[in-house]
Amino acid sequence: MRFSTKALHAGENRHLYQSSVMPPIYMTSTFVQEEPGQGEYEYTRAGNPNFTILESTLAALEDAQYATVFSSGLGALTALLSSFKSGDRVVALEGLYGGTYRLFMQVFQNFDLSIEIIPPHDFNHLKQALRGACLFCFETPTNPLLDIYDIKALTDLARSQDVLSLVDSTFATPYVQNPLKLGADIVWHSTTKYIGGHSDTIGGVMMTNKKDIKEKLDFARKALGVNPSPFDCWLVTRGVKTLAVRMDRHQANAETLATYFQEQDYVKKVYYPGLSIHPGNAIAAKQMRGFGGMLSLDIDLPTDALKQWLCSLEYFKLAESLGGVESLICHPATMTHASIPREERLRLGISDQLVRLSVGIEEVEDLIEDFNKKAPKLNTALT
Numbered sequence: 055m056r057f058s059t060k061a062l063h064a065g066e067n068r069h070l071y072q073s074s075v076m077p078p079i080y081m082t083s084t085f086v087q088e089e090p091g092q093g094e095y096e097y098t099r100a101g102n103p104n105f106t107i108l109e110s111t112l113a114a115l116e117d118a119q120y121a122t123v124f125s126s127g128l129g130a131l132t133a134l135l136s137s138f139k140s141g142d143r144v145v146a147l148e149g150l151y152g153g154t155y156r157l158f159m160q161v162f163q164n165f166d167l168s169i170e171i172i173p174p175h176d177f178n179h180l181k182q183a184l185r186g187a188c189l190f191c192f193e194t195p196t197n198p199l200l201d202i203y204d205i206k207a208l209t210d211l212a213r214s215q216d217v218l219s220l221v222d223s224t225f226a227t228p229y230v231q232n233p234l235k236l237g238a239d240i241v242w243h244s245t246t247k248y249i250g251g252h253s254d255t256i257g258g259v260m261m262t263n264k265k266d267i268k269e270k271l272d273f274a275r276k277a278l279g280v281n282p283s284p285f286d287c288w289l290v291t292r293g294v295k296t297l298a299v300r301m302d303r304h305q306a307n308a309e310t311l312a313t314y315f316q317e318q319d320y321v322k323k324v325y326y327p328g329l330s331i332h333p334g335n336a337i338a339a340k341q342m343r344g345f346g347g348m349l350s351l352d353i354d355l356p357t358d359a360l361k362q363w364l365c366s367l368e369y370f371k372l373a374e375s376l377g378g379v380e381s382l383i384c385h386p387a388t389m390t391h392a393s394i395p396r397e398e399r400l401r402l403g404i405s406d407q408l409v410r411l412s413v414g415i416e417e418v419e420d421l422i423e424d425f426n427k428k429a430p431k432l433n434t435a436l437t
């Protein structure tokens with residue numbers, strides 16, 4: 055099966071679907087057992103047919119042997135981190151989603167999991183840091199600066215040091231990038247985003263080819279209670295059917311807008327891996343199919359005028375999250391990345407003038423028309 059055929063059919067299971075074309079929603083907390091302790095499913099915190107259907111679909115799309123779905127992207131990371139113990143060390147590359155940073159620094163560090171977040175370009179520092187670590191984790195493309203990391207080179211390095219590697223591939227989706235094929239041990243997605251695709255559900259998934267990791271993740275889901283609801287899994291199963299066609303349109307619209315913004319005098323810098331001037335362009339071309347639907351901009355406006363401009367747009371709704379069919383715009387400094395201390399945020403390049411766009415699948419001419427109409431007046435610009 056090819057990608058979209060898998061998205062539609064890989065999760066089909068006659069035994070669970072019975073005669074229906076679409077999967078039933080198994081809204082039940084518990085299941086009748088054939089004998090005490092014997093039954094395909096027992097209790098929805100531990101497993102449910104809607105988890106199975108979604109997991110088979112997502113594993114097929116990522117060409118992974120195993121998938122475990124969770125209540126949210128951060129629920130999935132919580133489950134994975136809970137399998138380590140006090141004193142273990144996690145190494146992560148800079149450029150993490152704010153919630154990932156918060157979970158590392160404000161939660162798991164309090165349980166004596168040591169977390170080291172290091173800059174990506176110092177190879178020797180990274181090699182040293184990986185020595186004796188239990189997990190190496192990075193995002194690519196990163197949120198919100200759209201940096202691109204070389205998945206093969208980095209996961210090869212982790213493997214050479216016997217360290218498990220985890221790639222957050224949420225911005226790319228399984229349609230655009232497959233980290234397991236490039237050497238990662240675990241790929242992580244927030245299914246809240248493109249995979250669900252309609253901004254109507256929260257969920258997460260970890261996928262791997264390693265049975266022991268799958269077993270740990272299943273155990274953690276049941277033990278911690280970070281399971282999704284059957285209905286949320288059903289929504290994601292429905293949403294993911296159109297992932298390929300949506301991503302083609304998201305990517306085409308984002309490429310058009312990235313080029314458009316390069317010409318606008320109120321835009322100081324465009325961050326989009328599809329632009330030839332982007333430092334990660336060659337690696338992105340090698341490891342991705344397309345350059346994704348996210349882009350960020352440095353806007354030449356004082357903060358108050360910038361906030362007004364953000365609220366004035368018709369189609370780009372000011373909201374957190376990304377990957378839905380509708381366009382969204384956000385201000386990372388006060389929204390998605392507010393949990394990173396200001397000084398650290400500025401050091402990372404996430405300025406108060408940075409905005410992040412999740413480009414939807416509207417007609418791109420309408421999006422451009424709106425930006426043309428709402429273009430900030432130059433006399434309010436900083437310079």
Ligand SMILES: Cc1ncc(COP(=O)(O)O)c(C=O)c1O
Nearest residue numbers: 126127128151197224244246257
């Ligand atoms: C790149 C990335 N990873 C992980 C997450 C966390 O996912 P969730 O919000 O589903 O917990 C997010 C959420 O915005 C994200 O953008």
